Amino acid sequence: MPELPEVETVRRGLEPVLVGTPITQVRVGEKRLRLPYPENFAARLAGRTVESLARQGKFLIAMLDSQEALIIHLGMSGSFLVLGGAEAHGTGNGAAARHTHVVFHLVDGTEIRYADPRRFGLMTLASAAGLASHPLLARMGPEPLGNEFNAGHLGAALAGRRTSLKAALLDQHVVAGLGNIYVSEALHAAGLAPTREAASLGAGKRQGAAACEKLAAAVREVLLSAIAAGGSSLRDHARTDGTLGYFQHSFKVYGRGGEPCRRAGCPGTIKRLIQNGRSSFYCPRCQH
């Protein structure tokens, strides 16, 4: 479930229950995630309090009262579930329990479960002082909802790149937080084809600056709408209370191959193609 809007939805769900309430115990499953857990992972979290919960791109960053930060990525299939004291009984034994890898117990009886069937997610610890230079975060591009992300940045980041616009926007060094769904949606909103060469929007190209303006605005608009809808729920719930986000009902192109374009007045049909091994969806009629 996790591109920027889903991760932000998770952050907003966890923040009120997790921040300020001490962690009493952390239990970790047998199988590792994308990275091995750090030394004494559970012990370094027990007794700690999360002081703030931030998001950077698709990462969640929990600052602890121990001068350490817990870095979390949800990979392809990671999700959190918050259970109040009364619900937090029994481990369950269904598919969800089989894929629950980390459980945080809080002092007020709240239980926070991290499940991740494919185990492409990760949790690790870093010193607060070294957080910005951590290898997972150091070279990440700007936040698409922040001031650093604008047409000027896009023009500079795309200049000279011979790959497709689709592949360039999936690159977390160009802009942080976009994934396969929102790249397709943003390109449609901007009227730009995913197959277009990234360099054609680069600094100095004719019409490049105008296209970058449209693209930056489209990225922002799509992400804000998705966050307002609680993210998209495809194969998993998006929210920490187990309920669904509903932005998937607003998709203009993603997953809509063969269906009519939803741009007002456009008679086109959405096409699916594979780029760098991943599906792209676009309208050949209104995206150029």
Add this chain to the structure above:
DNA sequence: ACACGGACCTGAAGGC
């Protein structure tokens, strides 16, 4: 430096 294919995992869905 960049670009690309494959690898890492599990599960669901569809065809035969």
Add this chain to the structure above:
DNA sequence: TGCCTTCAGGTCCGTG
């Protein structure tokens, strides 16, 4: 019923 293939919201590594 079962077996096979394809696909899935991500990213990292090795190879040109």
